[in-house]
Amino acid sequence: xxxxxxxIVLTEKFSQVGVIILSISLLIAGWLMCPLSDLSRPLLxxxxxxxxxxxxxxxxxxxxxxxxxxxxxxxxxxxPDRDDDHDADTVPFRVNPPAAMEPVxxxxxxxxxxxxxxxxxxxxxxxSLHTADAEPEDQPRSYSLPxxxxxxxxxxxxxxxxxxxxxxxxATLEKxxxxxxxxxxxSEIDTGPVVTQFELELEPGLRVNKVTALEDDLAIAxxxxxxxxxxxxxxxxxxxxxxxxxxxxxxxxxxxxxxSRVQSDEMRLPLFLGKDVSGHSLAVxxxxxxxxxxx
Numbered sequence: 001x002x003x004x005x006x007x008i009v010l011t012e013k014f015s016q017v018g019v020i021i022l023s024i025s026l027l028i029a030g031w032l033m034c035p036l037s038d039l040s041r042p043l044l045x046x047x048x049x050x051x052x053x054x055x056x057x058x059x060x061x062x063x064x065x066x067x068x069x070x071x072x073x074x075x076x077x078x079x080p081d082r083d084d085d086h087d088a089d090t091v092p093f094r095v096n097p098p099a100a101m102e103p104v105x106x107x108x109x110x111x112x113x114x115x116x117x118x119x120x121x122x123x124x125x126x127x128s129l130h131t132a133d134a135e136p137e138d139q140p141r142s143y144s145l146p147x148x149x150x151x152x153x154x155x156x157x158x159x160x161x162x163x164x165x166x167x168x169x170x171a172t173l174e175k176x177x178x179x180x181x182x183x184x185x186x187s188e189i190d191t192g193p194v195v196t197q198f199e200l201e202l203e204p205g206l207r208v209n210k211v212t213a214l215e216d217d218l219a220i221a222x223x224x225x226x227x228x229x230x231x232x233x234x235x236x237x238x239x240x241x242x243x244x245x246x247x248x249x250x251x252x253x254x255x256x257x258x259x260s261r262v263q264s265d266e267m268r269l270p271l272f273l274g275k276d277v278s279g280h281s282l283a284v285x286x287x288x289x290x291x292x293x294x295x
Contacts, residue, residue: 151254162191169222176221192277193249195242256281
């Protein structure tokens with residue numbers, strides 16, 4: 001009912017053409033304000049596609065009409081004899097179809113010549129070439145070691161002199177301990193090439209730290225630069241005092257090799273370190289000490 005009355009009012013106020021124009025204007029305005037206009041744009045593009053194709057075809061026809069092809073004379077077949085005064089504007093040439101092409105074989109003479117040539121190829125100066133014939137030998141090789149006569153002989157050990165000095169030092173140690181109120185006796189003495197070790201017997205209940213606290217006093221009493229208290233001696237339940245010798249003996253490699261011959265034969269890579277305080281040779285196997293080998 002509302003629509004009918006609206007149509008009558010619009011017809012009376014406007015003509016029929018004006019009503020149509022007004023309706024179309026309102027429809028377009030509503031369409032632009034509506035979010036659905038984004039969805040209808042692809043439809044408009046699709047509808048205008050035939051006109052774009054038609055305009056592109058018209059432009060192509062116009063460009064073809066404006067283009068004039070250049071003529072080129074091509075002669076297919078055997079080339080005829082021509083005089084020197086032939087027109088230079090027309091350049092005839094022969095075009096053979098691919099089916100008529102024959103494979104071109106290489107000249108065997110050139111291959112033979114290349115095979116007969118000997119070319120020397122020099123490798124880099126720092127490159128080590130490995131031949132296929134060279135194979136590692138699994139068989140153990142026998143080496144002849146140099147004789148021991150090349151090494152220097154061991155020095156004479158002054159045992160009498162060191163023993164005399166050791167008895168005097170032992171009495172001095174016992175007297176020094178007695179002055180500090182300690183009942184300590186020297187039970188054994190080991191004379192080495194560099195130091196002499198005095199083995200001490202402690203009275204029951206005596207603490208070891210009381211002995212270690214007297215290192216400086218013992219050095220002053222013995223008139224040596226320093227002493228070293230070993231508490232306890234490895235493998236024993238006693239305490240040791242190491243005092244440097246007045247005369248030190250150089251340890252030679254030859255005496256180490258001779259003294260450790262049986263022990264070193266069981267090692268793969270023996271390393272001779274020297275002698276301990278008792279004069280025993282010290283040798284270790286480097287294969288069992290990889291960290292020392294790396295260091």
